[in-house]
Amino acid sequence: MAELVSMRKAYGEALVQLGERYPEVVALSADVSNSDFSYMFQEKYPERFYNVGIAEQALVDVAAGLAYSGKIPFANTFAFLFATRALEMVRTHLCYGRANVKLMGAYAGISDSFDGPTHHSISDIAIMRSLPNMTIVVPSDAVAVARLLPQVAEWCGPVYFRMNRNEVPTLFDEHYAPQIGKAVVVRPGKDVTLIACGLMLSRSLEAAAILEKHGLDARVVEMHTIKPIDQDAIELAARETGALVTVEEHTILGGLGAAVCEVVAERYPVPVRRVGLPDCFAETGPYDKILERYGMSVEHIVSAARAAVEMKR
Amino acid sequence: MHYHSEALIRDLSAKAQSFRIQVLKMIFSVQTGHLGGAFSASEILTCLFFHHMKIDPQKPEWPERDRLLFSKGHACAMLYTAMANRGYFPVEELMTFRTFNSRLQGHPDRLKLPGIEMPAGPLGHGIAVGAGMALAARLGTGKPSSASAPSAQASKSRIYVIIGDGETNAGVIWEGAMTAAKYRLGNLTVILDYNGIQQTGATADVMPTEPIADKWQAFGWHVQEVDGHNVGEILNALDRADEVHARPSIIIARTTKGKGVSFMEYDHRWHGMAPNQKQYDQALNELEEGLKLWQN
Numbered sequence: 001m002a003e004l005v006s007m008r009k010a011y012g013e014a015l016v017q018l019g020e021r022y023p024e025v026v027a028l029s030a031d032v033s034n035s036d037f038s039y040m041f042q043e044k045y046p047e048r049f050y051n052v053g054i055a056e057q058a059l060v061d062v063a064a065g066l067a068y069s070g071k072i073p074f075a076n077t078f079a080f081l082f083a084t085r086a087l088e089m090v091r092t093h094l095c096y097g098r099a100n101v102k103l104m105g106a107y108a109g110i111s112d113s114f115d116g117p118t119h120h121s122i123s124d125i126a127i128m129r130s131l132p133n134m135t136i137v138v139p140s141d142a143v144a145v146a147r148l149l150p151q152v153a154e155w156c157g158p159v160y161f162r163m164n165r166n167e168v169p170t171l172f173d174e175h176y177a178p179q180i181g182k183a184v185v186v187r188p189g190k191d192v193t194l195i196a197c198g199l200m201l202s203r204s205l206e207a208a209a210i211l212e213k214h215g216l217d218a219r220v221v222e223m224h225t226i227k228p229i230d231q232d233a234i235e236l237a238a239r240e241t242g243a244l245v246t247v248e249e250h251t252i253l254g255g256l257g258a259a260v261c262e263v264v265a266e267r268y269p270v271p272v273r274r275v276g277l278p279d280c281f282a283e284t285g286p287y288d289k290i291l292e293r294y295g296m297s298v299e300h301i302v303s304a305a306r307a308a309v310e311m312k313r
Numbered sequence: 314m315h316y317h318s319e320a321l322i323r324d325l326s327a328k329a330q331s332f333r334i335q336v337l338k339m340i341f342s343v344q345t346g347h348l349g350g351a352f353s354a355s356e357i358l359t360c361l362f363f364h365h366m367k368i369d370p371q372k373p374e375w376p377e378r379d380r381l382l383f384s385k386g387h388a389c390a391m392l393y394t395a396m397a398n399r400g401y402f403p404v405e406e407l408m409t410f411r412t413f414n415s416r417l418q419g420h421p422d423r424l425k426l427p428g429i430e431m432p433a434g435p436l437g438h439g440i441a442v443g444a445g446m447a448l449a450a451r452l453g454t455g456k457p458s459s460a461s462a463p464s465a466q467a468s469k470s471r472i473y474v475i476i477g478d479g480e481t482n483a484g485v486i487w488e489g490a491m492t493a494a495k496y497r498l499g500n501l502t503v504i505l506d507y508n509g510i511q512q513t514g515a516t517a518d519v520m521p522t523e524p525i526a527d528k529w530q531a532f533g534w535h536v537q538e539v540d541g542h543n544v545g546e547i548l549n550a551l552d553r554a555d556e557v558h559a560r561p562s563i564i565i566a567r568t569t570k571g572k573g574v575s576f577m578e579y580d581h582r583w584h585g586m587a588p589n590q591k592q593y594d595q596a597l598n599e600l601e602e603g604l605k606l607w608q609n
Contacts, residue, residue, distance in 0.1 A: 026452070050448065050496070058441040058488035065445020068423075068431060070376070071452070073445075088435055089485075093442065097423055097432040 002169035002202065008106065010142035011163060012040030014149040015074060019045045022153060026066055028052060029076040030059045035165075036076040036106035056086040063101045064093035072100060072153060078112070079105030079162055083124035094158035095131040102152050103160045108138075109198060109249030110277075110291060111165035116284040121162075122277050126254025128160045129227050136226040137180060138162045140201040143172040144224060151180050162198065164249075166287060169202040181225050183233035189219030192305050193237035196247035197223050197256050200275070200296065204247045207301035218305060226256055231263045238268040243308035245273045247301055249291070252276040271311035273304040314552045317545055321364070325544045327607035329359040332398065333573050334600045336390045339410045341593045345419075346411060349583040350477060351391035353508040353541065353568035358383075358395040360547045361473055361504075370400035373427040377470050380430045380446055384439025385477035385506060386420040387585070393417050393426075401428040437483030439474040440503060444489050446472045447498040447561075471555065474503045479511030482520045487532070493561040494533030501561040502554040503534075506541060508570035510581045529563045541566025573603050 018025045026048045033039040042049040052058045063073035093099040112119040139145045152159045196204040208218040246257035257274030282294045340346035366379040383392045397404045409415035416426045420434030453466035529536045535557045539546040554562035571577030574596040
């Protein structure tokens with residue numbers, strides 16, 4: 001079992017480093033800085049940190065004002081609040097106005113499991129993906145956070161960065177060199193391709209090991225950038241393996257699965273199965289148990305892969 | 314506080330009235346737009362663009378400029394008119410308002426038209442976005458550190474925000490108000506175009522806002538009240554607001570929606586209606602008569 005490392009701690013450390021490198025980087029939080037770990041930036045750079053209180057609409061608007069004046073604001077709060085409570089601010093200023101704000105979505109997916117469905121973020125990718133000019137990045141482990149965050153700072157335009165609350169398995173080492181917009185082939189394979197993001201990448205790798213025992217050679221692709229999505233990598237996987245499975249900690253409507261289906265339908269139609277939360281709210285409970293009960297276990301990925309391969313014939 | 318000569322006041326008042334005529338022509342020509350709230354904001358915009366703000370229309374990106382956030386974006390016909398006459402773009406371009414391919418979008422677009430500081434239309438954004446700009450000005454462009462206090466490098470630029478009174482129904486207005494007070498943003502001045510009317514009726518009926526001055530005082534703001542069509546009062550209040558430190562300022566400008574046209578004043582139906590030929594002729598006549606008062 002891979003070592004478990006906190007994604008949010010890696011985020012806090014990476015943010016402090018950005019503060020050192022870029023004087024124009026500022027950070028904001030809606031009074032959850034000890035949850036989202038932006039408190040680490042606050043301790044180092046108090047004059048560049050703003051707590052706007054429990055006011056997510058102001059969080060995004062104040063960040064937009066800072067961005068319009070040339071700063072690079074990192075706005076922090078729970079992922080679902082950016083995508084729902086503050087959505088109009090995101091659309092009007094970040095997307096239409098091109099305010100260079102980086103939205104740091106904490107506690108995404110089901111990871112805030114015990115706080116229940118009010119706090120689960122299951123529609124954020126779908127919502128953000130529909131907005132022109134938005135870029136969506138989903139790191140898969142703590143190493144990915146550290147590697148991708150500097151690119152987020154340098155990226156021209158708004159970014160939605162979606163992170164997990166919990167300690168997650170470390171998948172990557174110092175050789176991992178992701179680029180925003182480019183998929184990463186984590187495991188080669190020829191029979192089926194598992195395209196995953198976030199925590200579900202580690203589960204997809206587990207599934208690939210099981211599939212190997214069943215005689216299926218599964219490719220695993222990390223799609224850390226959901227928008228703009230790497231269309232060439234998807235088409236290549238479709239051509240070379242003939243069947244795809246998308247794996248995400250998100251509703252199966254409108255997220256990574258939908259993005260992949262759109263590309264496949266237009267460029268190289270092959271069977272696709274989507275693993276994710278069905279069209280429902282989950283419930284309060286242990287993280288792993290919820291993922292198992294709501295369609296996101298390793299076994300669900302294995303079944304989906306076998307079904308997709310079956311459909312090839 | 315500066316001395317404002319009678320000549321200056323007459324000149325700005327005449328400009329404000331002439332801008333109403335231009336706005337009427339724009340909206341009549343394209344048969345879409347918002348007259349009432351444009352007419353109520355004319356003197357406020359004129360005082361800011363033609364006297365008070367430190368701006369250079371030839372350099373709309375000048376980092377040290379003062380910034381105007383026109384939060385009540387639906388009334389942008391007046392914003393465009395003030396900007397064109399100030400030299401941001403050719404006055405002839407005003408007649409492209411709300412037409413295809415125009416830089417003068419139905420609501421302001423900062424990427425299309427230089428000088429627009431933020432997109433506006435969905436109401437309520439101005440104060441919170443303005444607070445962000447005021448914080449950025451305080452940080453300045455330097456690298457703050459314990460060795461050099463941020464204030465040493467702070468920009469002198471000030472942030473001005475024009476909001477409507479119907480707009481104060483929106484919760485984010487008050488989120489922004491609390492943020493600006495918490496961070497003691499003395500470089501932020503809000504002008505409330507308090508015309509008393511919103512889309513479906515009187516503000517007092519739709520969503521009562523009184524006691525408005527008490528509300529802002531309770532939120533920690535420096536509050537002034539002026540006649541929003543009296544140029545001298547507006548100029549004095551803007552000067553006074555600049556002198557307030559460690560608190561954001563609001564100028565409650567009592568205005569008349571549809572100001573200058575008898576049948577539009579106080580009538581909520583003129584929030585977003587375009588005049589027909591007969592109405593246009595009468596409105597033009599009344600506005601031109603009003604202009605003569607300042608020109609004689």
